[in-house]
Amino acid sequence: MDLNNITVDSLKEKFAAFDRKTLIKFGIGIGAIILFLVIYFVVLKPMVDERKAKYADKTLKIQEIQQFENDIVSIKSQIKKIEPIVKKNSTLFHSKAEVEGLYDSLSRFASRHNLVISKITKKKAVPVLKPGIAKQAEGLLKQNQISYYRIPVDYEIRGNFLNYIKFKRSVSKAKKMLNFDKELINVVQNDKNGAITVNGELTIVGLPNEFF
Secondary structure, eight states: OOGGGOOHHHHHHHHHHSOHHHHHHHHHHHHHHHHHHHHIIIIIHHHHHHHHHHHHHHHHHHHHHHHHHHHHHHHHHHHHHHHHHHHHHHHHSBOHHHHHTHHHHHHHHHHHTTOEEEEEEEOOOEEEEOTTOOOOOGGGOOGGGEEEEEEEEEEEEEEEHHHHHHHHHHHHTSSSOEEEEEEEEEEOTTOTTOEEEEEEEEEEEEOHHHHO
């Protein structure tokens, strides 16, 4: 075809040769495709993306819930194993608050037997190391190296000798661990009621996490 000989009239003749219905169908097809693309990208695709995001979030939450349930089962198992130890320790060992309230605690025992605690002095807590841990400066110790603490307490009690024996028996029956390590009993001269003054030292024990 000689492009130099193409004229406007010849182009009109060629376009006129196309069937009008064919052009209309072609235009409708192109329009339908464009309309579909507009609907897909403006309406359908955002909806699909939103549902995909919701499904992914739901899947993640289900996985997290399953993990939490597994963790709960594991923690319950650990608690069940630790519970007897905690119960034993809370029974035998003194907390820091209980050590601070030792005077009140002993005073209640003393008052039951008509005794008077005239002095009580807590000394520095002494760490008792776990087996195999070498003795070293306290400042170098770590909490996991300590089995428990011994807390010495100096005391002075006044009253009747028989009541003092009853007092010690009552204290020994208490759940908390408490030992009478030293005692010096002095009889009050010329007292018809058998009054005595007892100077001694008792020891209580506490857990490392309370006194470290």
